[in-house]
Amino acid sequence: MLSLTWFLALSAILFAIGTIGVLTRKNAIVIFMSVELMLNAVNLTLVAFSSFMGDIHGQILVFFSLCVAAAEAAVGLAIVIAIFRNNLTVDITKIKLLRW
Amino acid sequence: MELLHDIYLYLPAVIVAIAGLAVMMLSAFQANHQTVLWTSVFLVAVALIRAGADLFAEAGYVFGGMAAVGGMAAFGTFIILLGTLFTLLLCHDYFEKAGEYFSEIYAIILFATTGMIVLATSTNLVTIFIGLETMSVALYVLAGSVKSDKRSIEAALKYFLLGAFSTGFFLYGIALLYGAAGSTSLEAIAAVTDKGLIYWAGTALLLTGFFFKISAVPFHMWTPDVYQGSPTPITGYMATAAKTAGFFSLMMILSRALESSHVQWSEVMQVIAVLTMVFGNVIALVQTNVKRMLAYSSIAHAGYALVGLSAGTLEGYSAVQFYLFAYTIMNIGAFGVIAYFERYRDLDLTELDNYAGLGYKQPLMGVLLTIFLFSLAGIPPMLGFAGKYLVFAAAVQSQLILLAIIGVLTSAAAAFYYLRVMVFMYMKTPATDIQLAPVGTVYTLALGFLALLTVVLGVMPWTVADILAAF
Structure with a gap:
């Protein structure tokens, strides 16, 4: 069986990819997808710890974090639609009424 | 029986949550804005009085150590409810004038308040996370509640993207601390003696998440834009109640889990x-x-x-x-x-x-x-x-x-x-x-x-x- 380190390394790499995505992408939806990647990387960490320690709490936390991600997606996509109606773009470099 | 007793001890948050649901139903049956406003004000005032009485109650834990009552937790609840009460009183005139007035705004404010109280009183990383997200998701909506105002929507987008980004760090911190301590309760984290890379990385990521929420430099980039673009009474609400909740949770973690x-x-x-x-x-x-x-x-x-x-x-x-x-x-x-x-x-x-x-x-x-x-x-x-x-x-x-x-x-x-x-x-x-x-x-x-x-x-x-x- 694979050791815990492999799982942690994989999720750390996924988390880093997500972070880089958020920092470099310009499309609001792609940024949001990168955030989801970060959250799922964390879920992987939680499940790995939970499974290796034989403790169920980590997996329950994963359910909570999935629910939260779903709620965030609902609100976030609604905001993206509103911003598209106002500006006809979702490129965050072109949405600069307020100075960044 | 113990559950009922715990609910009784945790009454301020329960009242606000029920108030949120009740107000949402009132909006669904198209009650006028005044009815919705004064129902929310009344229920928040009741919760505030209860939280005020809790200030002198004995400190303890409820729901199997998931949340604290009395003492510091009660004072946090008190401040948050005070901020909410005055926000409710001040936002009616503003939204009426802004031209986009949905009575659902009151329900969302009450849900955000529930999240804040949970956040400020939690003694377990799971409930802290749930409280934080209940608060944040409701605040994203409130920031963009004047849909016709471009600045309001822009504030909501910026708040949402950076808020969700910081949630990632926060959750990663929780996951790593869980791995280091074998449990998500603050007591178990305080008992960790073998502090390795996982423990320190978890602590650092968790604190980073908090610094985002309380807008400490260098994690403050979102604050000026979001505060400027949001409807003004909501800005006041975010700057006070939300920040108070973040600080109380941070204090809870620093004093109970990271004391060593x-x-x-x-x-x-x-x-x-x-x-x-x-x-x-x-x-x-x-x-x-x-x-x-x-x-x-x-x-x-x-x-x-x-x-x-x-x-x-x-x-x-x-x-x-x-x-x-x-x-x-x-x-x-x-x-x-x-x-x-x-x-x-x-x-x-x-x-x-x-x-x-x-x-x-x-x-x-x-x-x-x-x-x-x-x-x-x-x-x-x-x-x-x-x-x-x-x-x-x-x-x-x-x-x-x-x-x-x-x-x-x-x-x-x-x-x-x-x-x-x-x-x-x-x-x-x-x-x-x-x-x-x-x-x-x-x-x-x-x-x-x-x-x-x-x-x-x-x-x-x-x-x-x-x-x-x-x-």
């Missing part, structure tokens, strides 16, 4: 406190928009509170609690007056130039804004002065003298930009003749009461400080 690594996090906290105070105040000096200026001032105020946290002593924590109480009262008031000026005039602007001569047009509002800004500047005998004094005294007691000196110097510099608003209000002649509408009775009474608290409690700060010292 105090030396390490205190150093980080001191650097961040200095950066936050200096940066927040210096950038606020050059702002020409009153709302944006108050946003930077709220960053600076987070810095003062971080000074108290760096001390890491009991005096430090109780000073921070007093500070947050003072800050909530005076800042909701200041945003309330600005919301009035913003919407009750021909120009829908918050630029400082348009404040010329406003102090004479509407003398009462001018005096109220003066009181709140004096208090924010920390001029005695206002409440803000007592708060700053306690925080810096706690820092000096813990030998953080340099930190206290920087704090006092930056808050002296801050007086400049608060006083500049007064100069514009009273000493400049307006370029155009501006018509201000009369103020509503409820609006005046609410702001007047906040101003009264600012002055009276500023003269007698021990009435609150004694309660805090008894925790």
